[in-house]
Amino acid sequence: MIKAAGAEWVIIGHSERRQFFGETDATVLERTKAALAQGLKPIVCVGEMLAEREAGETEAVLAQQFDGGIAELTPEQFAQIVIAYEPVWAIGTGKTATPDMAADAHRLIRARIEAKFGGNAAAATRILYGGSVKPDNVTGLMAQPEIDGALVGGASLDPGSFASIVNF
Numbered sequence: 001m002i003k004a005a006g007a008e009w010v011i012i013g014h015s016e017r018r019q020f021f022g023e024t025d026a027t028v029l030e031r032t033k034a035a036l037a038q039g040l041k042p043i044v045c046v047g048e049m050l051a052e053r054e055a056g057e058t059e060a061v062l063a064q065q066f067d068g069g070i071a072e073l074t075p076e077q078f079a080q081i082v083i084a085y086e087p088v089w090a091i092g093t094g095k096t097a098t099p100d101m102a103a104d105a106h107r108l109i110r111a112r113i114e115a116k117f118g119g120n121a122a123a124a125t126r127i128l129y130g131g132s133v134k135p136d137n138v139t140g141l142m143a144q145p146e147i148d149g150a151l152v153g154g155a156s157l158d159p160g161s162f163a164s165i166v167n168f
Contacts, residue, residue: 025068050089
């Protein structure tokens, strides 16, 4: 139905789906494979909750989500996805990840990709940042070489804000 509606991209594993609808790493993997089989381009989301961040578990959570929801793809399937790091604690809470915090998480994800799929795949994979991207933080975030782009949520609902981000 998504493809029939004209969509080319699909977001899988978004924080709200994981948090409120019980989406798991296993269902993320299944949905990613299904999307690929239908010719859609998946944006697969990963990210930790505030309690996990504060407990120093960011690396473990990202590793678990990668291993359970992404690493089981074939190299050919993996080459077709985009990953979005979405720290759940930075979405709609007023708390924001610093550019350095976001870049650290992106480095962790890229290291996981390199370990599983190799250096070329790690270099070629686009990893987006999706934790409350706004006009006032996009410059600092995009200055980080590890961050390949932004997955914009609420700011996309305001034409002025979205234009500022797009025209960055």
